[in-house]
Amino acid sequence: MKKIAFPVALILAFAGLPLLIKSNYLLGILIIIGLYAIIVIGLGILMGYAGQVSFGHAAFFGIGGYTVAVLTTACHWPSIAALIAALILPGLVAAIIGGPTLKLKELYLALATLAFGILVHILFNELKGITGGPSGLTGIPYFTVGGLVFDRDIRFYYLVWSAVLLVSLGVNNLIHSRVGRAMRAVRESEHASESVGIDTAALKLQAFVFSAVLAGLAGGLYAFYVTFISPSPFGFHTSVQFVLMAVVGGLGTFWGPLLGAGLVVALGEALRWATPLVIPGAGGEYQIIFFGAILMLVMIVKPGGLGAVMDLFKKSEEGEAH
Amino acid sequence: MKKKRVLTGIIAAIISAGLLLSGCAGSKETLKTGDGGEPYKIGAVIDVSGSSSSLGVPEKNTLQMLADKVNAAGGINGHLLELIILDNKSDETEAVLAVKKLINQEKVLAVLGCSSSGPSMSMIDTVQKEKVPMISLAASSTIVEPVQERQWVFKTAQSDIVTINKLMSYLKEKGLTSVALLYMNNAYGDGGRAAFTAAAQANGVKIVVEEKFEATDKDMTPQLTRVKTSGAQAAVVWAIPPSASIITKNFKDLNMGIPLLHSHGVGNQNFIDLAQGAADGVILPIGKLIVADQIPDSDPQQEVLNRYIEEYSQKYNSPPNSFGGYAWDGFYLLVNAIEKVGADRAAIRDTLENTRGYSGVSGMFNLSASDHNGLHEDSMVMVQVENGKWKLLK
Numbered sequence: 276m277k278k279i280a281f282p283v284a285l286i287l288a289f290a291g292l293p294l295l296i297k298s299n300y301l302l303g304i305l306i307i308i309g310l311y312a313i314i315v316i317g318l319g320i321l322m323g324y325a326g327q328v329s330f331g332h333a334a335f336f337g338i339g340g341y342t343v344a345v346l347t348t349a350c351h352w353p354s355i356a357a358l359i360a361a362l363i364l365p366g367l368v369a370a371i372i373g374g375p376t377l378k379l380k381e382l383y384l385a386l387a388t389l390a391f392g393i394l395v396h397i398l399f400n401e402l403k404g405i406t407g408g409p410s411g412l413t414g415i416p417y418f419t420v421g422g423l424v425f426d427r428d429i430r431f432y433y434l435v436w437s438a439v440l441l442v443s444l445g446v447n448n449l450i451h452s453r454v455g456r457a458m459r460a461v462r463e464s465e466h467a468s469e470s471v472g473i474d475t476a477a478l479k480l481q482a483f484v485f486s487a488v489l490a491g492l493a494g495g496l497y498a499f500y501v502t503f504i505s506p507s508p509f510g511f512h513t514s515v516q517f518v519l520m521a522v523v524g525g526l527g528t529f530w531g532p533l534l535g536a537g538l539v540v541a542l543g544e545a546l547r548w549a550t551p552l553v554i555p556g557a558g559g560e561y562q563i564i565f566f567g568a569i570l571m572l573v574m575i576v577k578p579g580g581l582g583a584v585m586d587l588f589k590k591s592e593e594g595e596a597h
Numbered sequence: 598m599k600k601k602r603v604l605t606g607i608i609a610a611i612i613s614a615g616l617l618l619s620g621c622a623g624s625k626e627t628l629k630t631g632d633g634g635e636p637y638k639i640g641a642v643i644d645v646s647g648s649s650s651s652l653g654v655p656e657k658n659t660l661q662m663l664a665d666k667v668n669a670a671g672g673i674n675g676h677l678l679e680l681i682i683l684d685n686k687s688d689e690t691e692a693v694l695a696v697k698k699l700i701n702q703e704k705v706l707a708v709l710g711c712s713s714s715g716p717s718m719s720m721i722d723t724v725q726k727e728k729v730p731m732i733s734l735a736a737s738s739t740i741v742e743p744v745q746e747r748q749w750v751f752k753t754a755q756s757d758i759v760t761i762n763k764l765m766s767y768l769k770e771k772g773l774t775s776v777a778l779l780y781m782n783n784a785y786g787d788g789g790r791a792a793f794t795a796a797a798q799a800n801g802v803k804i805v806v807e808e809k810f811e812a813t814d815k816d817m818t819p820q821l822t823r824v825k826t827s828g829a830q831a832a833v834v835w836a837i838p839p840s841a842s843i844i845t846k847n848f849k850d851l852n853m854g855i856p857l858l859h860s861h862g863v864g865n866q867n868f869i870d871l872a873q874g875a876a877d878g879v880i881l882p883i884g885k886l887i888v889a890d891q892i893p894d895s896d897p898q899q900e901v902l903n904r905y906i907e908e909y910s911q912k913y914n915s916p917p918n919s920f921g922g923y924a925w926d927g928f929y930l931l932v933n934a935i936e937k938v939g940a941d942r943a944a945i946r947d948t949l950e951n952t953r954g955y956s957g958v959s960g961m962f963n964l965s966a967s968d969h970n971g972l973h974e975d976s977m978v979m980v981q982v983e984n985g986k987w988k989l990l991k
Contacts, residue, residue, distance in 0.1 A: 299700070410739065507687075507715050
């Protein structure tokens with residue numbers, strides 16, 4: 276009963292939110308948060324449970340986006356088929372590059388994913404015949420299932436947050452399963468887990484592919500939302516932002532990805548308005564300083580990230596129950 | 598215990614709601630109303646920071662200056678003008694959120710921006726759905742085409758094709774029919790390449806060699822060496838500084854011995870300074886602002902050009918550039934429309950579309966249902982750099 280009550284309360288909260296929020300701007304923010312949260316959930320699995328860092332997830336995000344863009348505009352695929360392809364293709368790419376890359380450890384793995392991210396970004400720019408080059412692709416249709424067209428922010432909000440909820444619940448089940456426990460064992464000690472018969476290489480690869488699939492899902496949805504795609508949102512900067520969200524949110528926590536994505540996006544929007552009040556005439560460069568200061572504060576006060584604060588609630592709760 | 602869990606959820610919801618709401622608390626700020634009543638609100642999403650900030654900063658300065666001027670003169674028909682400028686950090690996702698904020702929170706009548714093509718493109722879906730007039734300050738012609746899918750979108754910067762037609766007439770006039778094309782590998786350079794290639798074919802100009810370089814490249818000698826051996830009669834470069842300046846320096850060092858033509862993307866002092874004396878002799882098509890002191894009195898734009906230069910220099914102690922000019926034109930096209938029809942988005946759109954013979958900084962605007970840019974070849978002139986100064990070619 277108690278296990279059900281919480282998710283149900285959460286689902287009701289997100290289902291009811293648009294009744295309070297009439298503004299497409301706030302819905303837009305929530306949609307972007309939701310898209311990023313999907314990616315950060317995957318990254319959280321990779322970093323928090325399998326112990327691997329990726330600085331190339333913007334590439335998978337972009338591959339998902341371009342898959343939808345190309346298949347719907349040039350090949351006229353139905354949107355649901357294009358979205359499924361946007362899950363499969365990044366997963367395939369991750370499986371191919373994951374084999375050799377995941378044999379690398381620590382810094383070298385981070386560097387390899389970084390190089391991969393830059394490479395894919397260059398391909399988006401160079402493969403003009405497919406991606407439209409630096410000018411991008413326009414005219415991506417709205418996401419349509421049956422007769423239902425997701426052409427308004429409120430509809431898209433429900434689409435994105437249904438995906439977030441499904442992914443969260445699926446991941447929550449995964450980390451409490453045998454695979455989840457094995458992943459945590461790999462994070463703590465690869466050698467120890469190998470000695471008890473865990474196939475660490477396969478496990479890391481699975482986590483990598485899974486996180487790429489989620490990034491592809493978010494990318495596909497992004498393309499349907501903005502209906503225009505160009506290489507610029509899929510650069511190195513974005514990859515770093517995803518890692519930032521994962522770390523600030525807290526690795527290995529249920530709430531971490533949602534809070535991390537929420538904080539980074541909401542803070543960006545708040546600072547856009549607040550910075551000129553503090554420093555008149557200031558642009559985005561100054562926002563980055565504020566941003567950095569707040570992030571440092573989080574890391575100093577709560578190194579486990581925001582998700583750890585939420586888990587603290589849970590722990591004190593469990594303590595009382597004893 | 599169950600209650601506690603629900604409580605945790607509620608706390609999470611409150612925290613996130615608080616974060617979100619803090620983002621829109623700024624909308625409370627009100628202007629003193631003029632005699633006529635409610636102020637007219639217009640918004641702008643500008644690339645003030647990030648990779649396109651060299652475009653965005655003069656645009657923001659120009660818009661701020663003009664809004665202050667309109668308000669000092671009593672506003673529009675007695676309504677003060679409230680201009681809200683948001684920075685998109687040259688980022689497409691940020692531009693989408695910023696335009697949604699302007700439309701849904703601030704309820705602006707119309708939106709100006711963005712400074713560059715990518716962010717402008719990303720806002721189109723939102724303004725089309727919300728039916729809000731938008732005037733982009735960026736170059737790409739796909740921002741306003743196909744026009745039946747862009748009823749609400751206008752732009753004030755000349756499309757590449759206008760610039761290229763001007764350049765083509767010059768090439769043909771000088772009998773330069775086989776040229777080398779060099780371009781920067783980004784949206785600007787690629788747009789120029791596509792338009793130039795199409796126009797060259799139509800005009801019987803042959804591109805004998807085509808080379809590209811990265812915006813961050815520090816040496817273009819290899820590309821130019823290939824041009825030298827190709828037998829081209831002239832080199833056409835589509836780039837912006839600093840790479841445009843570097844290639845110009847390389848060009849001089851190699852003693853190429855053929856004319857060097859650039860695009861309007863180099864139309865600022867920065868280009869000449871960075872080229873360190875190598876810019877002399879460079880020829881390019883550009884808007885008239887840069888040679889405002891040399892154009893004949895009979896030119897219909899002369900008055901507005903001088904007015905812009907005088908006002909901008911006075912306020913910011915530096916001469917304006919053509920990017921700020923796009924903002925000037927966007928601002929006045931919009932303000933003139935609002936002055937005519939008041940606070941009605943659809944009527945503003947219709948008025949914009951029917952603007953004819955508006956003499957702006959970027960040219961003479963003749964908009965129509967099939968042309969949401971409205972600028973033609975007569976808005977451009979050919980100029981040449983002479984002793985580090987721009988000189989009008991007759």
